[in-house]
Amino acid sequence: MRALAIILALIPLLIPLVAPKSILFTIGLLFLFVVYVVTWDLVAGYVGEVNLGHVVFVGIGAYTSVLLTLNGLNMWLSILVGGMLSTLFGLAIGSVCLRLRGYYLALVTAILPLVFIQIVNIYPNVFGGYEGLSVGINNALHRTVEGRFYISYLFTLASLIVIYKIVNSKFGLRLKAIRDDPDLAESLGIDVFKHKVLAFVISAFFSGIAGGITAFYRLSVGVDLFGISLMLLIIISAILGGLGTYYGAIIGAVIVYVLKYMVLTSFAQSLGMAGVDDLILYALLIVLIYKLPKGIFGTFYKS
Amino acid sequence: MLRVEGVTKRFGALVALDNVTFEVNSGRLGIIGPNGAGKTTLFNVISGFLKPDSGRIIFKGRDITKLKPSRIAEMGLIRTFQILKVFRNLTVEENVKAVCDDYREILEDVGLWEKRNVLAGNLSQGEMRLLGIALALSRNPKMLLLDEPFSGLSPVECRSLADYLRDLKVPSIIIEHKLGELFDLVERVVVLNFGRVIFEGKPSEVVENEEVVEAYVGSS
Numbered sequence: 300m301r302a303l304a305i306i307l308a309l310i311p312l313l314i315p316l317v318a319p320k321s322i323l324f325t326i327g328l329l330f331l332f333v334v335y336v337v338t339w340d341l342v343a344g345y346v347g348e349v350n351l352g353h354v355v356f357v358g359i360g361a362y363t364s365v366l367l368t369l370n371g372l373n374m375w376l377s378i379l380v381g382g383m384l385s386t387l388f389g390l391a392i393g394s395v396c397l398r399l400r401g402y403y404l405a406l407v408t409a410i411l412p413l414v415f416i417q418i419v420n421i422y423p424n425v426f427g428g429y430e431g432l433s434v435g436i437n438n439a440l441h442r443t444v445e446g447r448f449y450i451s452y453l454f455t456l457a458s459l460i461v462i463y464k465i466v467n468s469k470f471g472l473r474l475k476a477i478r479d480d481p482d483l484a485e486s487l488g489i490d491v492f493k494h495k496v497l498a499f500v501i502s503a504f505f506s507g508i509a510g511g512i513t514a515f516y517r518l519s520v521g522v523d524l525f526g527i528s529l530m531l532l533i534i535i536s537a538i539l540g541g542l543g544t545y546y547g548a549i550i551g552a553v554i555v556y557v558l559k560y561m562v563l564t565s566f567a568q569s570l571g572m573a574g575v576d577d578l579i580l581y582a583l584l585i586v587l588i589y590k591l592p593k594g595i596f597g598t599f600y601k602s
Numbered sequence: 603m604l605r606v607e608g609v610t611k612r613f614g615a616l617v618a619l620d621n622v623t624f625e626v627n628s629g630r631l632g633i634i635g636p637n638g639a640g641k642t643t644l645f646n647v648i649s650g651f652l653k654p655d656s657g658r659i660i661f662k663g664r665d666i667t668k669l670k671p672s673r674i675a676e677m678g679l680i681r682t683f684q685i686l687k688v689f690r691n692l693t694v695e696e697n698v699k700a701v702c703d704d705y706r707e708i709l710e711d712v713g714l715w716e717k718r719n720v721l722a723g724n725l726s727q728g729e730m731r732l733l734g735i736a737l738a739l740s741r742n743p744k745m746l747l748l749d750e751p752f753s754g755l756s757p758v759e760c761r762s763l764a765d766y767l768r769d770l771k772v773p774s775i776i777i778e779h780k781l782g783e784l785f786d787l788v789e790r791v792v793v794l795n796f797g798r799v800i801f802e803g804k805p806s807e808v809v810e811n812e813e814v815v816e817a818y819v820g821s822s
Contacts, residue, residue, distance in 0.1 A: 472696055476700040479692065482683070485671045485672050485675070487680070487701045488680075489701070490673075492670075
């Protein structure tokens with residue numbers, strides 16, 4: 300499995316040699332989407348806590364880094380600050396909501412994307428309102444699409460390696476133990492609250508950085524990065540691939556992203572019915588929950 | 603080592619524990635009583651899962667009443683659960699690995715080494731019970747609180763577990779309905795009824811105590 304993963308991880312390096320620029324651009328965004336999904340799954344799949352506001356981490360990272368860069372701060376530093384702000388926000392939400400058992404995290408985080416979309420619209424001269432902010436090619440990750448593609452790839456690879464190490468560490472094992480039975484874990488000296496918060500904060504950091512990279516990759520930041528539509532794509536991907544299986548989140552993210560942006564969107568356009576693509580995806584989610592609750596990886600791969 | 607001082611716990615109008623006091627320093631103490639007498643509530647209070655309305659729990663000279671369960675476990679006071687609790691989606695080996703590093707010895711001791719790669723959720727009831735005890739032991743406990751360790755076990759499994767527990771030098775408090783197994787194992791017994799301690803003494807004395815017999819079978 301590991302050797303296969305390494306080979307698969309190297310293939311994207313060849314894509315710029317064969318793919319046209321528009322496809323290349325989309326694949327670079329797909330990489331970043333993989334990071335959103337894997338970091339969401341770290342909390343949902345490994346800890347068993349559902350964060351419905353994961354896009355807020357992405358959005359905080361994106362808006363913060365763009366605003367700082369537009370005000371003269373170095374881009375890389377801005378992205379780092381964006382990631383840290385995202386982390387602090389995660390710490391604040393996590394240390395309140397993860398203290399209690401039950402649906403509290405899901406309830407609180409479900410509202411967050413709406414709150415942030417409102418804030419962006421209430422202060423359009425700061426956040427650019429619905430149209431968002433343009434980054435400008437001079438502030439891009441790299442002037443060429445190929446350059447940005449490689450940066451996105453390297454960041455994604457680095458994040459995936461770190462998350463892989465985390466889920467396969469003793470800490471990762473304890474997260475899975477907590478997911479299975481928090482009372483038993485607590486009774487054996489595992490501080491459930493601290494472990495949950497730490498996982499949540501790690502998830503917030505990487506998705507915040509991914510948000511910043513996304514903005515400087517596509518040269519704009521907008522409310523779509525806070526959007527419920529993006530949140531649902533993340534959830535569908537993780538469930539399709541298999542919650543808490545690591546590789547599942549990656550496989551699911553690739554399939555769903557390709558389906559959405561390379562197949563369904565043009566299909567919907569050809570029909571002249573906008574929104575059909577989303578409807579098909581949501582229908583897929585419902586079918587999945589009934590027919591393949593363990594996801595692709597959880598069903599077909601037995602360790 | 604462990605002192606329970608005047609612990610009272612109420613759930614609304616129900617007094618689940620009523621001024622319970624006892625002490626365990628070494629050896630094994632059995633706790634018995636009819637259903638609903640407050641035995642599991644007592645374990646939940648000692649292990650920090652429930653906070654008492656009044657009274658204190660002292661462990662190794664320290665007041666642990668307000669500590670969270672994981673802190674109490676770190677101090678070496680480990681409890682098991684009446685309902686079967688294992689990490690079901692982890693293998694037997696991963697279960698113990700999540701808690702301690704030297705899992706091999708513990709799994710060999712309880713006879714689960716051969717099953718180390720089996721998902722814990724696929725074990726038989728008896729094996730799960732053993733894994734639960736292995737998990738408790740993997741924390742290297744200074745004192746064990748065992749909540750009905752024999753329930754769901756076959757007579758053969760009961761005997762081997764009893765032998766195993768007898769060889770353990772860890773001071774323990776054991777809740778058990780199977781009085782035969784329990785009385786062979788413990789030096790002292792505390793009887794709870796309606797949340798109150800109604801008897802404390804040797805196992806041989808329990809069966810002769812009128813109040814205890816009455817609590818179990820009703821007054822004649």
